[in-house]
Amino acid sequence: MELIFIGYPGSGKGTQAAILSEKYDIPKISTGDILREAVSRRTPLGLEAKKYMDKGELVPDEVVIGLIEDRLQQEDAQKGFILDGFPRTIAQAQELDRLLHKFKRSISAVISLEVSKKRIIDRLTKRRVCVQCGRVYNLIYDPPPEDGRCGVCGGDLIQRSDDREETVRHRMEVYEEQTRPLKEYYGAQGKLILIDGSLSIEKVRDEIQRKLNEIMNSDDSSSQ
Numbered sequence: 001m002e003l004i005f006i007g008y009p010g011s012g013k014g015t016q017a018a019i020l021s022e023k024y025d026i027p028k029i030s031t032g033d034i035l036r037e038a039v040s041r042r043t044p045l046g047l048e049a050k051k052y053m054d055k056g057e058l059v060p061d062e063v064v065i066g067l068i069e070d071r072l073q074q075e076d077a078q079k080g081f082i083l084d085g086f087p088r089t090i091a092q093a094q095e096l097d098r099l100l101h102k103f104k105r106s107i108s109a110v111i112s113l114e115v116s117k118k119r120i121i122d123r124l125t126k127r128r129v130c131v132q133c134g135r136v137y138n139l140i141y142d143p144p145p146e147d148g149r150c151g152v153c154g155g156d157l158i159q160r161s162d163d164r165e166e167t168v169r170h171r172m173e174v175y176e177e178q179t180r181p182l183k184e185y186y187g188a189q190g191k192l193i194l195i196d197g198s199l200s201i202e203k204v205r206d207e208i209q210r211k212l213n214e215i216m217n218s219d220d221s222s223s224q
């Protein structure tokens with residue numbers, strides 16, 4: 001299965017992609033995570049990407065496309081993958097189609113998590129992430145233990161530098177201008193699935209599963 005998640009930053013893409021990754025035993029590939037790792041290792045790519053990320057801007061297409069091209073060719077991605085945060089522009093989507101075509105593969109479905117702007121601002125500005133294990137908390141909806149440390153590993157919890165309100169608002173504008181057009185792009189390919197992302201993590205998970213089952217069943221019956 002080859003899946004893409006799209007939606008505002010903070011719409012729950014990473015959380016739902018992680019659930020499906022475990023269930024289907026296929027990797028969740030997040031360009032944001034790959035870039036943050038490069039930033040923390042201070043590689044030349046990381047130092048370049050940081051300039052854009054701190055401002056809430058998109059890193060240039062050719063940089064992220066190069067990362068994805070390498071990542072999709074790794075062994076663990078051969079039986080499927082879940083993309084979280086890529087593609088984010090029409091140019092990235094076209095390049096992804098071209099790459100997959102070359103490998104004789106294609107996207108199974110694109111899941112768009114629909115969440116209102118107000119809720120996104122609430123979610124992101126109150127998001128805290130463990131520096132050690134990456135566990136994500138929300139001070140209101142999913143608070144960390146009272147001692148303010150990670151409940152999984154005891155690590156320090158921090159606010160991502162791009163989760164400050166001003167940057168969040170800018171990231172949302174960038175989404176509207178550059179990423180939202182992907183809904184039309186994948187809608188025209190008949191691959192778009194809209195999911196109400198404002199519900200609880202479990203309800204969103206179940207709704208996604210229900211839609212994916214429908215797709216898998218119709219694939220089975222059409223191949224019989």
Ligand code: AMP
Binds near residue numbers: 054064085087
């Ligand atoms: P995310 O964790 O997905 O919200 O990504 C954090 C930041 O990394 C974004 O605000 C961008 O600066 C950069 N980034 C992640 N994925 C992409 C992408 N596909 N294209 C361009 N920039 C990206």
